[in-house]
Amino acid sequence: MTKQDRAVRTRLALIRSAAEQFEARGYIRASLAEISAGAGVSSGALHFHFANKAAVAEAVERAAARALRRVAARGRGGDGCALQRLVDVTHHVARLLCADIVVRAGLRLNAEAVAGRVRDLRREWRECVHELLAEAERRGELAAGMPPHRSSAVVLAATTGIEVLAREDPGWLARPSLTDLWHLLLPCVAAPHLAGALDPAGTGPDHADPHADGEADVGREADTADGALEEPGRAGLALR
Structure with missing residues (x-):
């Protein structure tokens, strides 16, 4: 598996974990620590892909x-x-x-x-x-x-x-x-x-x-534009 493939899989795992937390606990109560733990990655890995909780919610x-x-x-x-x-x-x-x-x-x-x-x-x-x-x-x-x-x-x-x-x-x-x-x-x-x-x-x-x-299944596809990863730490552009 290439480095980019691993990055895509990590991002997808974070999106699904975030969805589970937002659904169960609501946006306010869900924490980045719980989201990263649910995805099986470190907090540092989460912040590589998302600047903050709002950016994770935007990706979901x-x-x-x-x-x-x-x-x-x-x-x-x-x-x-x-x-x-x-x-x-x-x-x-x-x-x-x-x-x-x-x-x-x-x-x-x-x-x-x-x-x-x-x-x-x-x-x-x-x-x-x-x-x-x-x-x-x-x-x-x-x-x-x-x-x-x-x-x-x-x-x-x-x-x-x-x-x-x-x-x-x-x-x-x-x-x-x-x-x-x-x-x-x-x-x-x-x-x-x-x-x-x-x-x-x-x-x-x-x-x-x-x-x-x-x-x-949005849990299996990359949350990307034209198959390329977004710049780490930035919320993605809106779909038009």
């Missing part, structure tokens, strides 16, 4: 943002019914949140603006939902009287509420919970001719890998 948030954007891109760039792709994206996001603590911690840090709100993941989710619903309107998939801005408000309120509730009870992210949600929403949002054609349980395998099709 950025890694989560990368994974979530991959999921959103699958829906935006897909073919077929836009409403079905929206349903599928919510299931993909839920599975990713269940499977990856870095994604969970990063989303929570972002919601609490711990890292200084370089990016706004909730805004990006709003844009993803609105874009898919605008496409659904162009395709004639929305019910009469449900323009994108109205249907977006309903979908966003429901999905954001589930994500918040899941912080205390992960069962809210289970497939049956989301399926029940879409059973209620689709008759209100979808055009009548789509009744029976949409699958509220999502159109993937029952136990689909949340990291499949390009949704890489």
